[in-house]
Amino acid sequence: MAVPFPFSAIVGQEEMKLALLMAAVDPSIGGVLVFGDRGTGKSTAIRALAALMPRMPVIAGCAYNCDPGVPSRPMLCENCRSGVAPVVRSVPVPVVDLPLGATEDRVIGALDLEKALTRGEKGFEPGLLARAHRGFLYIDEVNLLEDHLVDSLLDVAASGENVVEREGLSVRHPARFVLVGSGNPEEGELRPQLLDRFGLSVEVTTPTDLATRVRIVQQRDLFERDRAAFVKTWSRKDGQIRRRIEAGRARLDSVDLPVELIELSARLCMSLGTDGLRGELTLIRAARALASIEECTVVTPAHLRRIAPSVLRHRLRRDPLDESGSGARVERAMLEVLGA
Amino acid sequence: MTEAASPASPWQETQTAAALFAVAPHWLGGVVLRAFPGPVRDAWLESLGSLLPAETPLRRIPAHISESRLLGGLDLAATLRAGRPLSERGLLAECDGGVALLAMAERASRSTVACLGSALDAGEILLEREGVAGRYRAEIGVVALDESGDGEDACSPVLQDRLAFHLDLRDIGIHDLDDPGPDPRRILLARERLADVSCDDDKLQALIAVAMSLGIDSLRAGLLALRVARVSAALGGRAEVSAEDLEIAARLVLAPRATRLPQPENAAEPEAPEPPPPEPPSPESAKDDSAESEGDDRPLEDRVLDAAAASIPAGLLASLKAGRDRRARSRAAGKSGAVQRSQRRGRPMGAIAGDPRRGARLNLIATLRAAAPWQPIRRAEQAAHATTAPRVLVRRDDFRVTRYRQRAETTTIFVVDASGSAALHRLAEAKGAVELLLADCYVRRDQVALIAFRGQRAELLLPPTRSLVRAKRNIAGLPGGGGTPLASAIDAAVELVLQVQRRGGTASVVFLTDGRANVCRDGSHGRDKANAEALAAAPQLRTTGALSMLIDTSPRPNPGAGQLALALGAVYLPMPQAQAHMLRDAVQAGTGGRSRSGS
Numbered sequence: 001m002a003v004p005f006p007f008s009a010i011v012g013q014e015e016m017k018l019a020l021l022m023a024a025v026d027p028s029i030g031g032v033l034v035f036g037d038r039g040t041g042k043s044t045a046i047r048a049l050a051a052l053m054p055r056m057p058v059i060a061g062c063a064y065n066c067d068p069g070v071p072s073r074p075m076l077c078e079n080c081r082s083g084v085a086p087v088v089r090s091v092p093v094p095v096v097d098l099p100l101g102a103t104e105d106r107v108i109g110a111l112d113l114e115k116a117l118t119r120g121e122k123g124f125e126p127g128l129l130a131r132a133h134r135g136f137l138y139i140d141e142v143n144l145l146e147d148h149l150v151d152s153l154l155d156v157a158a159s160g161e162n163v164v165e166r167e168g169l170s171v172r173h174p175a176r177f178v179l180v181g182s183g184n185p186e187e188g189e190l191r192p193q194l195l196d197r198f199g200l201s202v203e204v205t206t207p208t209d210l211a212t213r214v215r216i217v218q219q220r221d222l223f224e225r226d227r228a229a230f231v232k233t234w235s236r237k238d239g240q241i242r243r244r245i246e247a248g249r250a251r252l253d254s255v256d257l258p259v260e261l262i263e264l265s266a267r268l269c270m271s272l273g274t275d276g277l278r279g280e281l282t283l284i285r286a287a288r289a290l291a292s293i294e295e296c297t298v299v300t301p302a303h304l305r306r307i308a309p310s311v312l313r314h315r316l317r318r319d320p321l322d323e324s325g326s327g328a329r330v331e332r333a334m335l336e337v338l339g340a
Numbered sequence: 341m342t343e344a345a346s347p348a349s350p351w352q353e354t355q356t357a358a359a360l361f362a363v364a365p366h367w368l369g370g371v372v373l374r375a376f377p378g379p380v381r382d383a384w385l386e387s388l389g390s391l392l393p394a395e396t397p398l399r400r401i402p403a404h405i406s407e408s409r410l411l412g413g414l415d416l417a418a419t420l421r422a423g424r425p426l427s428e429r430g431l432l433a434e435c436d437g438g439v440a441l442l443a444m445a446e447r448a449s450r451s452t453v454a455c456l457g458s459a460l461d462a463g464e465i466l467l468e469r470e471g472v473a474g475r476y477r478a479e480i481g482v483v484a485l486d487e488s489g490d491g492e493d494a495c496s497p498v499l500q501d502r503l504a505f506h507l508d509l510r511d512i513g514i515h516d517l518d519d520p521g522p523d524p525r526r527i528l529l530a531r532e533r534l535a536d537v538s539c540d541d542d543k544l545q546a547l548i549a550v551a552m553s554l555g556i557d558s559l560r561a562g563l564l565a566l567r568v569a570r571v572s573a574a575l576g577g578r579a580e581v582s583a584e585d586l587e588i589a590a591r592l593v594l595a596p597r598a599t600r601l602p603q604p605e606n607a608a609e610p611e612a613p614e615p616p617p618p619e620p621p622s623p624e625s626a627k628d629d630s631a632e633s634e635g636d637d638r639p640l641e642d643r644v645l646d647a648a649a650a651s652i653p654a655g656l657l658a659s660l661k662a663g664r665d666r667r668a669r670s671r672a673a674g675k676s677g678a679v680q681r682s683q684r685r686g687r688p689m690g691a692i693a694g695d696p697r698r699g700a701r702l703n704l705i706a707t708l709r710a711a712a713p714w715q716p717i718r719r720a721e722q723a724a725h726a727t728t729a730p731r732v733l734v735r736r737d738d739f740r741v742t743r744y745r746q747r748a749e750t751t752t753i754f755v756v757d758a759s760g761s762a763a764l765h766r767l768a769e770a771k772g773a774v775e776l777l778l779a780d781c782y783v784r785r786d787q788v789a790l791i792a793f794r795g796q797r798a799e800l801l802l803p804p805t806r807s808l809v810r811a812k813r814n815i816a817g818l819p820g821g822g823g824t825p826l827a828s829a830i831d832a833a834v835e836l837v838l839q840v841q842r843r844g845g846t847a848s849v850v851f852l853t854d855g856r857a858n859v860c861r862d863g864s865h866g867r868d869k870a871n872a873e874a875l876a877a878a879p880q881l882r883t884t885g886a887l888s889m890l891i892d893t894s895p896r897p898n899p900g901a902g903q904l905a906l907a908l909g910a911v912y913l914p915m916p917q918a919q920a921h922m923l924r925d926a927v928q929a930g931t932g933g934r935s936r937s938g939s
Contacts, residue, residue: 038501039560099466100454101407105705106468113425113471116712117732128468141454185809206557214548217562218541
């Protein structure tokens with residue numbers, strides 16, 4: 001594959017970069033949706049993140065990236081349940097691309113044609129969901145995704161398990177993945193059910209000042225003229241980010257979460273009238289992830305304030321009579337609840 | 341061509357673009373070629389073909405191409421021969437290193453456009469289809485043949501953004517084809533030199549600044565302009581990008597993307613809106629003067645800006661004056677393919693056993709999968725007959741065809757009376773209802789459109805769309821007041837209904853009015869005549885068969901509105917205090933209550 005543009009060389013777009021880092025530190029935040037103008041580097045950032053992923057232990061030879069550290073059997077695939085002491089390997093957290101035009105059989109998995117044709121055996125060929133287990137599933141142009149694929153994804157994302165019942169096969173395997181989507185809102189809206197699956201949603205816009213724009217084009221130009229040299233220049237900074245992700249992951253459980261903060265999150269959600277508890281949970285998890293990235297031992301309202309727009313923006317009920325954007329409404333509620 | 345001092349004719353300009361594109365097709369993305377089919381377009385394509393080095397792939401992509409042909413997939417013949425799954429390369433991979441011609445680009449489906457977009461971005465195709473997975477190089481340049489006329493949906497903005505050149509051949513006559521075109525040998529030389537061309541930061545900054553002052557949002561435009569400047573230098577044999585190269589980049593890449601006119605301090609350019617010819621001679625000669633006499637004293641940015649401003653097409657200026665018209669229109673293109681449906685399209689619903697001949701599509705994978713388990717048995721049978729057999733034995737019972745769920749898209753057309761005193765209230769509620777309906781629409785994948793009428797005529801404010809973002813932008817700031825041209829409104833609604841039906845969709849129409857017409861089609865005032873015209877126009881809508889409803893917003897139900905509803909074949913619904921939520925509920929009930937059956 002072509003060398004990706006280094007993550008640390010991306011100019012501006014701080015909210016997007018932070019959201020991606022938070023999702024990498026705590027996958028339970030539940031994915032990132034990046035919506036915005038054409039040519040703002042949405043997919044560049046996500047592909048760049050893939051190069052920074054920390055490593056994770058997997059059971060060697062398992063097609064589903066099973067976790068050797070998991071004690072309970074239901075979290076393992078059928079092969080790994082057999083109980084033989086597994087050989088452990090370490091691989092980078094996968095970032096799997098769901099390309100345009102992918103068909104259902106390749107996404108959820110299907111009968112292995114090769115085996116069937118050459119040996120007359122019935123075997124299961126795992127799909128993209130299997131590869132993405134414990135990692136990221138990236139969908140570019142997420143609003144162009146076929147409806148029936150969206151349905152399968154929603155089902156699997158909700159249950160954490162992929163159940164395949166087709167062509168005489170009956171297979172189930174764990175499939176927990178972080179959904180990362182990007183798209184342009186002018187190509188169409190996202191179905192509310194799918195929107196709800198994303199923990200964080202960021203809006204990217206084209207920078208409006210000359211200096212930033214010049215720097216973006218400059219960096220891109222340098223990258224294109226000599227990819228290897230450019231990547232090398234940035235490798236140290238990229239390494240720092242990778243270590244920040246790793247340290248953030250390690251520190252996550254020890255970050256202290258005061259009760260007042262949980263209360264603040266709840267009040268924020270209530271004042272915005274978001275449905276369900278997912279908003280609150282995500283607020284808390286994201287604030288904790290941010291604190292962890294920034295090497296803090298305790299989550300503060302300042303953390304909450306910074307992540308609240310990304311967490312709540314897409315959870316507001318549409319109010320057609322309110323002309324201000326959802327970002328402004330979150331700001332207003334934050335002023336109310338958290339004070340100036 | 342690169343001798344920028346002599347004013348280039350429009351045809352020479354397009355030749356320059358062809359030469360630049362031929363040097364680095366994938367790097368520059370390509371060309372949106374707006375032209376009607378004919379000798380001029382053929383001449384341009386021929387000249388491009390002659391400029392590309394021999395054996396460069398140059399393939400035509402028809403508008404109806406299937407995803408499997410575009411991206412690749414299972415090769416049935418090879419698979420059957422070999423007895424194991426073999427993939428075949430798609431058209432995009434076959435075009436690697438060359439150029440893909442997208443025929444009727446304005447009609448291309450969203451998926452075709454998106455596939456081209458990702459190939460342009462990544463230079464490769466990632467394939468996860470029909471049981472095969474793979475990665476193919478696809479460093480392609482694209483020529484999008486856009487045959488749309490004025491005011492019609494143009495080629496998708498996804499492509500426009502990624503293709504460096506936007507050329508318009510529509511005003512070039514066959515007698516203008518004077519230039520023999522550049523020498524193809526220069527292309528190869530330029531390719532060799534390209535990697536060594538440098539560009540200093542001031543020049544880069546000037547380009548980006550010009551892009552900004554022309555109101556170009558996308559960062560790709562600046563990057564493409566920089567690339568074009570480099571290629572232009574390579575073509576001209578220079579080791580460094582010169583001011584001339586920047587001017588060429590500004591003329592060819594930035595000017596066609598301008599969304600507003602630059603506001604220069606010197607009073608030389610602002611007159612540019614007035615003279616209509618696309619290449620007004622005055623700025624050109626002014627530029628010559630500056631190049632010679634004032635020369636390098638003038639800031640680089642101004643020179644580049646002038647070059648761009650002089651190339652902004654005249655037609656664009658008119659539409660720029662009318663606000664964000666052009667952007668709105670180009671955005672409309674995004675969905676131009678989305679509504680194209682045919683018997684063999686729609687949402688796939690899995691495969692069933694069936695005969696692939698009667699117009700149905702054979703589902704290769706399902707067929708092979710059906711055949712696979714039987715192979716050992718069939719081979720044993722075959723062996724008994726001792727004939728030479730193919731590796732995979734497929735029988736008629738194995739054939740599987742893809743079923744598609746074809747649900748016609750519904751477009752709800754609001755026709756809103758924006759006249760008189762109640763206009764503001766009515767509009768606000770109609771806007772609310774449009775947004776509420778759209779909120780439900782993604783579930784159903786349906787569309788909403790809005791026609792407003794007031795003063796002299798009816799106006800399509802929101803062409804059918806599914807995007808709330810677009811809806812909000814287009815409806816914001818809708819003015820109210822004036823007379824009530826009801827007949828024109830009915831005409832506009834009928835036209836839109838027919839348009840939707842032509843694309844294979846279903847339309848339903850919602851009128852929001854008090855039914856008191858007072859402006860005739862010819863713009864004259866007169867209550868009686870206007871009412872008579874409206875009543876006469878009404879049956880046209882009824883004959884389209886579209887579901888319709890008329891919501892009477894007058895304080896007391898108006899018998900005239902009831903009559904009109906009857907003539908329209910519409911459900912009559914007096915609703916003096918129409919509110920967004922009530923409207924939405926009424927529309928959903930009135931148009932068959934399909935609110936959530938889609939998913």
